[in-house]
Amino acid sequence: MRVTIRQVAREAGVSVATVSRVLNASGPVSAETSRRIRDVAARLRYAPNEAARALTRSRTHTIGVLLPDIYGEFFSEVIRGIDQRTRREGYHLLVSGSHDDPAEMEAALSAMRGRVDGLLLMFPDAAAQASLGDLAHDVPFVLINGAARQERASVVAMDNAGGARAVVRHLLALGHTRIATITGAPGNSDAAERLRGYREALRAARVERPAELEVAGDFTEDGGHLAMRRLLELSDRPTAVFAANDSMAIGALGAVREAGLVVPDDVAVVGFDDIPIARYVTPPLSSIRVAIDELGRLAAERLFEALEAGEDHRPTRDVLPAQLIVRGSCGATLPRAGPAHAPP
Amino acid sequence: MRVTIRQVAREAGVSVATVSRVLNASGPVSAETSRRIRDVAARLRYAPNEAARALTRSRTHTIGVLLPDIYGEFFSEVIRGIDQRTRREGYHLLVSGSHDDPAEMEAALSAMRGRVDGLLLMFPDAAAQASLGDLAHDVPFVLINGAARQERASVVAMDNAGGARAVVRHLLALGHTRIATITGAPGNSDAAERLRGYREALRAARVERPAELEVAGDFTEDGGHLAMRRLLELSDRPTAVFAANDSMAIGALGAVREAGLVVPDDVAVVGFDDIPIARYVTPPLSSIRVAIDELGRLAAERLFEALEAGEDHRPTRDVLPAQLIVRGSCGATLPRAGPAHAPP
DNA sequence: TTGTAGGCGTTATCAG
DNA sequence: CTGATAACGCCTACAA
Numbered sequence: 044m045r046v047t048i049r050q051v052a053r054e055a056g057v058s059v060a061t062v063s064r065v066l067n068a069s070g071p072v073s074a075e076t077s078r079r080i081r082d083v084a085a086r087l088r089y090a091p092n093e094a095a096r097a098l099t100r101s102r103t104h105t106i107g108v109l110l111p112d113i114y115g116e117f118f119s120e121v122i123r124g125i126d127q128r129t130r131r132e133g134y135h136l137l138v139s140g141s142h143d144d145p146a147e148m149e150a151a152l153s154a155m156r157g158r159v160d161g162l163l164l165m166f167p168d169a170a171a172q173a174s175l176g177d178l179a180h181d182v183p184f185v186l187i188n189g190a191a192r193q194e195r196a197s198v199v200a201m202d203n204a205g206g207a208r209a210v211v212r213h214l215l216a217l218g219h220t221r222i223a224t225i226t227g228a229p230g231n232s233d234a235a236e237r238l239r240g241y242r243e244a245l246r247a248a249r250v251e252r253p254a255e256l257e258v259a260g261d262f263t264e265d266g267g268h269l270a271m272r273r274l275l276e277l278s279d280r281p282t283a284v285f286a287a288n289d290s291m292a293i294g295a296l297g298a299v300r301e302a303g304l305v306v307p308d309d310v311a312v313v314g315f316d317d318i319p320i321a322r323y324v325t326p327p328l329s330s331i332r333v334a335i336d337e338l339g340r341l342a343a344e345r346l347f348e349a350l351e352a353g354e355d356h357r358p359t360r361d362v363l364p365a366q367l368i369v370r371g372s373c374g375a376t377l378p379r380a381g382p383a384h385a386p387p
Numbered sequence: 388m389r390v391t392i393r394q395v396a397r398e399a400g401v402s403v404a405t406v407s408r409v410l411n412a413s414g415p416v417s418a419e420t421s422r423r424i425r426d427v428a429a430r431l432r433y434a435p436n437e438a439a440r441a442l443t444r445s446r447t448h449t450i451g452v453l454l455p456d457i458y459g460e461f462f463s464e465v466i467r468g469i470d471q472r473t474r475r476e477g478y479h480l481l482v483s484g485s486h487d488d489p490a491e492m493e494a495a496l497s498a499m500r501g502r503v504d505g506l507l508l509m510f511p512d513a514a515a516q517a518s519l520g521d522l523a524h525d526v527p528f529v530l531i532n533g534a535a536r537q538e539r540a541s542v543v544a545m546d547n548a549g550g551a552r553a554v555v556r557h558l559l560a561l562g563h564t565r566i567a568t569i570t571g572a573p574g575n576s577d578a579a580e581r582l583r584g585y586r587e588a589l590r591a592a593r594v595e596r597p598a599e600l601e602v603a604g605d606f607t608e609d610g611g612h613l614a615m616r617r618l619l620e621l622s623d624r625p626t627a628v629f630a631a632n633d634s635m636a637i638g639a640l641g642a643v644r645e646a647g648l649v650v651p652d653d654v655a656v657v658g659f660d661d662i663p664i665a666r667y668v669t670p671p672l673s674s675i676r677v678a679i680d681e682l683g684r685l686a687a688e689r690l691f692e693a694l695e696a697g698e699d700h701r702p703t704r705d706v707l708p709a710q711l712i713v714r715g716s717c718g719a720t721l722p723r724a725g726p727a728h729a730p731p
Numbered sequence: 732t733t734g735t736a737g738g739c740g741t742t743a744t745c746a747g
Numbered sequence: 748c749t750g751a752t753a754a755c756g757c758c759t760a761c762a763a
Contacts, residue, residue: 045525047740058750063742070743071748092501094447095740097438098755105481105502113480114467123458126484135498136457136482137449140470154479157436157756158449158502181389293667323637323667391756402734407758414759415732439756442739501740 046087055083066091097157105135106346107159109151111167113140116318117335121187124339125163132347156181161346163187167231183349183356185342188233197349197359199342203233206331206365207240207285210313213367214283215248217375219311223256223281225270225291231262237287237315256281260291267291271298282310289314289321289330296324296372307374317368326371333365390431399427410435441501449479450690451503453495455511457484460662461679465531468683469507476691500525505690507531511575527693527700529686532577541693541703543686547577550675550709551584551629554657557711558627559592561719563655567600567625569614569635578606581631581659600625604635611635615642626654633658633665636672640716651718661712670715677709
């Protein structure tokens with residue numbers, strides 16, 4: 044924070060206005076003066092104070108990113124996508140994670156006032172999404188993975204329900220009729236959408252769906268393990284299971300093995316998310332893939348559009364496709380032991 | 388950026404100074420006035436413009452984080468650690484990734500002037516570390532995973548060489564004498580340190596180390612696969628291989644299988660990093676674990692210390708321990724097929 | 732206990 | 748082409 048524009052001006056024998064003009068190419072300056080100023084600036088290692096600049100131009104060149112967490116498989120990929128798009132625009136990223144309750148979220152949001160030009164928000168909790176309302180009212184923002192139909196906000200989501208439907212349809216095509224599901228964390232909007240897709244596909248096929256085949260999970264490996272155990276204890280146990288994410292599916296795989304049964308012969312298992320580990324478990328896990336980084340990239344894209352458009356910008360809604368990745372665990376292909384070395 | 392302190396003052400019938408005093412608890416204000424101001428501020432949803440605040444106090448309450456990438460297994464964990472420590476202090480994180488060459492780095496750094504109180508830097512490239520010099524000269528900074536002995540900067544690193552030594556000693560204890568290594572990306576300082584540890588341990592044990600047993604990798608799965616193939620083609624092939632990271636080790640596992648050989652019976656394999664997948668491959672991969680998030684956490688800790696100390700702060704140097712995790716791939720325990728469900 | 736006014740570092744407007 | 752100078756929004760002596 045030491046060398047200021049004033050020092051550069053004094054050293055170069057000009058006014059601060061001229062220095063500013065040269066460094067921002069914002070006005071006519073003689074070649075000679077210009078060169079001299081550049082030299083001095085370089086020698087003094089001058090770099091403008093961005094806080095001051097933000098104050099006068101009321102443009103920070105920074106995007107605020109609010110996520111439930113800023114690390115881990117999923118969020119990390121989202122950030123990657125955001126970063127890619129954002130850096131192309133020369134923007135910075137102010138990130139913030141771990142905001143469980145709305146109050147903490149609001150605090151984080153208000154702490155970003157004056158330091159960001161726009162916001163990228165994501166809350167997995169459906170309730171929080173509703174209370175969003177006018178949280179971010181003075182800068183444009185885009186909701187990532189918002190399930191609820193937001194009226195006033197742009198949303199970029201993934202096709203959770205569509206992915207779940209694809210899984211169930213695939214299992215039906217393989218001849219299964221007793222298809223169970225292990226649901227995600229309660230209150231989580233992704234989980235709710237995936238459950239909806241599961242139900243819709245069964246209903247469309249006129250397959251009955253007894254309540255006992257919907258067992259509650261929590262997105263963790265242990266939760267999936269426990270849930271699968273409950274399913275296997277059923278007198279008329281399911282022949283196929285759709286876990287709402289891969290971690291639970293992997294836990295389920297373990298439970299099946301411990302019960303002395305074989306996947307997919309005795310019970311088929313399919314997950315959701317297609318995390319890297321999915322390819323490596325035994326048997327390789329069938330799953331649903333969504334381009335997570337694209338979620339972030341597109342959200343950033345929409346935000347920049349909003350930034351450009353200004354006031355008269357109409358909310359957009361994008362839904363990213365979900366693709367079924369068939370591997371050994373659902374019985375459609377022969378199970379292959381060990382880590383597949385095949386390219387992704 | 389709409390409602391300012393001035394509007395709150397007008398609405399509450401006081402001066403801006405009084406509002407500031409109340410909101411920052413920075414001076415005596417009557418209970419009655421205080422309450423009224425708080426009410427107005429809440430009603431107007433006033434939040435101070437942080438850019439302006441940063442300007443007057445020359446404190447941004449923000450830490451700049453410069454990493455080679457801001458996503459992926461490793462960096463994600465680093466950020467997690469940083470975030471944990473940082474949020475406790477009420478600080479924000481301005482992150483920036485993908486800075487390959489020093490020039491781009493310098494640009495990113497100067498763009499952070501006036502918006503951060505301190506910096507957390509990490510460049511895997513050894514050369515870049517050297518040219519660091521006085522890049523960040525006006526705010527305190529801490530180097531993450533800096534291998535070079537930095538004179539003027541605080542460093543938080545992990546014990547790469549120690550981990551590599553532990554691997555080799557373990558393999559020696561198991562009776563191996565032809566121990567190969569697949570090295571990491573050239574120019575990468577972690578890779579260099581791991582290679583150094585490998586050599587040191589062999590030298591200390593007076594085991595000869597022919598050049599053919601050091602084959603170049605690049606930290607990718609394909610690179611490991613290729614390198615292992617080269618090793619298996621040797622007339623006198625190694626009985627054990629230390630890969631400088633887990634991705635390469637997993638690639639190596641595939642190459643061994645394709646050659647019709649068995650891990651660990653024909654050749655033992657050990658990796659480095661202990662990524663989550665390590666537990667799931669067949670056989671489970673022995674590896675070296677370092678608390679990556681601790682790397683970030685500690686770096687943030689040291690930075691806050693420097694911030695507090697001000698000018699008279701002496702550079703620190705921390706080295707995080709590396710722990711050998713023995714699983715099936717090195718032959719010390721029986722290989723267990725399939726995904727282990729055991730807790731991490 | 733409260734108000735006035737100067738300053739933080741830049742940009743932008745308006746005269747020269 | 749160049750130089751004063753008024754914002755930008757807030758904090759903080761200094762006065763009252």
